[in-house]
Amino acid sequence: MIRVFVPGDAAALSVGAEAVARAIAAEAAARGIAVTLVRTGSRGLFWLEPLVEVERAGVRIGYGPVAAADVKGLFDAGFLAGGAHPAALGPVEAIPYLARQQRLTFARCGIVDPASLADYEAHGGLKGLRRALAMEPAAIVAAVTESGLRGRGGAGFPTGIKWRTVLGAEGPRKYIVCNADEGDSGTYSDRLLMEGDPFCLIEGMAIAGIAVGAEKGFVYIRSEYPHAFRRMQAAIETARVGGLLGADILGSGRAFELEARLGAGAYICGEETALLESLEGRRGQIRFKPPLPAISGLFGRPTVINNLITLATVPSILADGADAYRDYGIGRSRGTMPIQLAGNVRHGGLVERAFGLTLGELVEEFGGGTASGRPVRAVQVGGPLGAYWPTALFDTPLDYEAFAARGGMVGHGGVVVFDDTVDLARQARFAFQFCAIESCGKCTPCRIGAVRGAETMDKVIRGDAPEANLTLVRDLCEVMRDGSLCALGGLTPMPVLSAIDHFPEDFDRAAQSCAAD
Amino acid sequence: MxxxxxxxxxxxxxxxxxxxxxxxxxxxxxxxxxxxxxxxxxxxxxxxxxxxxxxxxxxxxxxxxxxxxxxYHDFRRAPAGRHRVQVCRAEACQAMGGEALVQQLERRFGIPCGQTTADRQVTLEAVYCLGNCALSPAAMVDGALVGRADGERIAAAIAGRAP
CATH class of the missing domain: 1.10.10 (Arc Repressor Mutant, subunit A)
Incomplete structure (x- = not known):
């Protein structure tokens, strides 16, 4: 029977994948052709969604973007037998965007049926967990340390060090918490993985549990991702039935349980201590550190709290060895990073590559420039707290230290592209406004500073004593950076100051109005 | 309202x-x-x-x-309209005309973001990122994502016609 693959990923559904799947089933039935329709996650090549794949002689041939109205034409063209059609893309794996990637964490995403544990295992799943179950906890932690894996949520803290602290902490109860509160604009890798390969996250969390001696885990998913939440809940249930979770995982005698929890619309809950407060049932206000969550985390117990991508990368490290992972990358940035190209970009999508390729290669070679066809003027890397950079910095290699050295950050890997219609003064104002909306209110520099920052930027934009007011903005940024309790207030100056420093012409409103006259 | x-x-x-x-x-x-x-x-x-x-x-x-x-933004203190339209106002959507979309929707429904129409059919809300940033601007209608959103596609989703 011919297998046809149509994504059930929320992004693919948002441009009509469900209607396409229904049309294919209906058309095949009408023509008396037996077709097995497999609903996968997305490959992450979003400009091609809905991307339909047909398996021929073990090779998957792509057609995209396909609208429901195109389906009859595809059948007429004999697409099930590889017939020519304007939407034909050839073998999907050979599409240069995909062929040039190094997919380790996303190796199965878009390929497997995310609801099938058997499919997961057939594509290399559970190898890491089986290996971990045969290892001493300290050896698992050592493998993660040696791989060089750092926190993919943005802070880049070495994962193995965090795990070692929790392993060494005494206590009758420990927790593994997955931070899937992916609030940064321009990022969607967590969502993509939960919807395309959820067992990979479950396996990673089980390995973490075995490594540090925790028997309970939580996945904290933002409520803006209802589809991912349902997928994750279903996968957890399937994993429980399949013996991947529960009192005796894979017959090892080891226990690990998992619960998916929904956030409630608060960006700050992506900050690890605010997330823990939220899980405990309180306002998502950050905690003072120390104590670190590794010592006193969820319900006061030693807790591993990692970003979703970090945890989902662990199975491949255990399966293929720490060295294999560490061999990718440059400097202190080891392994691969799933970059998400977003905003005004022609070929928006997920690019998982070893650290080291440049920002310019990402935006121009993978991204293909802007969607509008106008010149790229700015990119914001690392979410709403990341720096706005001009194309002059496109030679920066993807590397935590290289980005930091130039006043930016890799963050969670979101790259938002803007064309030459962007007004960086307005973007700087938005950075303050966003901070004001999402501040948890615990510390004054963030709570008050963000409001004053937006007001002062309004004056600059009006051309009201711009020079004096920009000096005030810089002072305010210094206070927020040095005085805030967490990264929300502490990093809001990054987009603001980078915009002022790299795009000063947008802040000189007097000159602009003269030019307009 | x-x-x-x-x-x-x-x-x-x-x-x-x-x-x-x-x-x-x-x-x-x-x-x-x-x-x-x-x-x-x-x-x-x-x-x-x-x-x-x-x-x-x-x-x-x-x-x-x-x-x-x-x-938390999610917990409503009063009932919403019959349909909930969340429109993204974060950076990746701004880069693709998201703010113009917000204004268009405000005119279409005759209410500012955060309010419900007088006939209680539609509640319009701002949201900061729906994770659909490669298909921006993005919106969510009654929990279902709408990619490359515009007024017509959102109206179709409200009418129950999936994207």
Whole structure:
């Protein structure tokens, strides 16, 4: 029977994948052709969604973007037998965007049926967990340390060090918490993985549990991702039935349980201590550190709290060895990073590559420039707290230290592209406004500073004593950076100051109005 | 649009449902958010009269529950319209004309973001990122994502025609 693959990923559904799947089933039935329709996650090549794949002689041939109205034409063209059609893309794996990637964490995403544990295992799943179950906890932690894996949520803290602290902490109860509160604009890798390969996250969390001696885990998913939440809940249930979770995982005698929890619309809950407060049932206000969550985390117990991508990368490290992972990358940035190209970009999508390729290669070679066809003027890397950079910095290699050295950050890997219609003064104002909306209110520099920052930027934009007011903005940024309790207030100056420093012409409103006259 | 106070007085309040939900979920570790989500989903909002009931069952003070309800954007204090339209105002959508889309929707529905139409058909809300940033601008209609959103596609989604 011919297998046809149509994504059930929320992004693919948002441009009509469900209607396409229904049309294919209906058309095949009408023509008396037996077709097995497999609903996968997305490959992450979003400009091609809905991307339909047909398996021929073990090779998957792509057609995209396909609208429901195109389906009859595809059948007429004999697409099930590889017939020519304007939407034909050839073998999907050979599409240069995909062929040039190094997919380790996303190796199965878009390929497997995310609801099938058997499919997961057939594509290399559970190898890491089986290996971990045969290892001493300290050896698992050592493998993660040696791989060089750092926190993919943005802070880049070495994962193995965090795990070692929790392993060494005494206590009758420990927790593994997955931070899937992916609030940064321009990022969607967590969502993509939960919807395309959820067992990979479950396996990673089980390995973490075995490594540090925790028997309970939580996945904290933002409520803006209802589809991912349902997928994750279903996968957890399937994993429980399949013996991947529960009192005796894979017959090892080891226990690990998992619960998916929904956030409630608060960006700050992506900050690890605010997330823990939220899980405990309180306002998502950050905690003072120390104590670190590794010592006193969820319900006061030693807790591993990692970003979703970090945890989902662990199975491949255990399966293929720490060295294999560490061999990718440059400097202190080891392994691969799933970059998400977003905003005004022609070929928006997920690019998982070893650290080291440049920002310019990402935006121009993978991204293909802007969607509008106008010149790229700015990119914001690392979410709403990341720096706005001009194309002059496109030679920066993807590397935590290289980005930091130039006043930016890799963050969670979101790259938002803007064309030459962007007004960086307005973007700087938005950075303050966003901070004001999402501040948890615990510390004054963030709570008050963000409001004053937006007001002062309004004056600059009006051309009201711009020079004096920009000096005030810089002072305010210094206070927020040095005085805030967490990264929300502490990093809001990054987009603001980078915009002022790299795009000063947008802040000189007097000159602009003269030019307009 | 009716204010929260008016809605609270007008609407019948299903105390039994709140108690049933809270009793059913109290055994969870950290049960308050799951309970508030369940109440919000089933009754359409978290009525002020639900707060003391939940507080009593969880052995918390009213202030502790009230503070949590007020902190999170998701928990409504008054019922929303029949359809919930969330439109993204974050950077990746701004880069693709998201702000123009917001203004277009505000004109179309005749309400600013954050309000409900007089016929209570549509609640328009701002959201900061829906994770559909490669198909921006993005919106969500009744929990379903709309990519490359425009007024027509959003209206179609409200009318029950999937994207």
């Amino acid at each position: 009716a204010g929260p106070a008016a809605a609270a007085e007008d609407a019948a309040f299903d105390a039994a449902a709140v108690i049933e939900i809270a009793e059913g979920l109290r055994g969870l570790e950290g049960p308050l958010l799951p309970i508030l989500h369940a109440v919000n989903d089933r009754l359409g909002h978290v009525d002020a009269r639900a707060v003391p009931l939940i507080a009593d069952i969880l052995n918390l003070s009213r202030a502790e529950v009230h503070g949590v309800v007020g902190f």
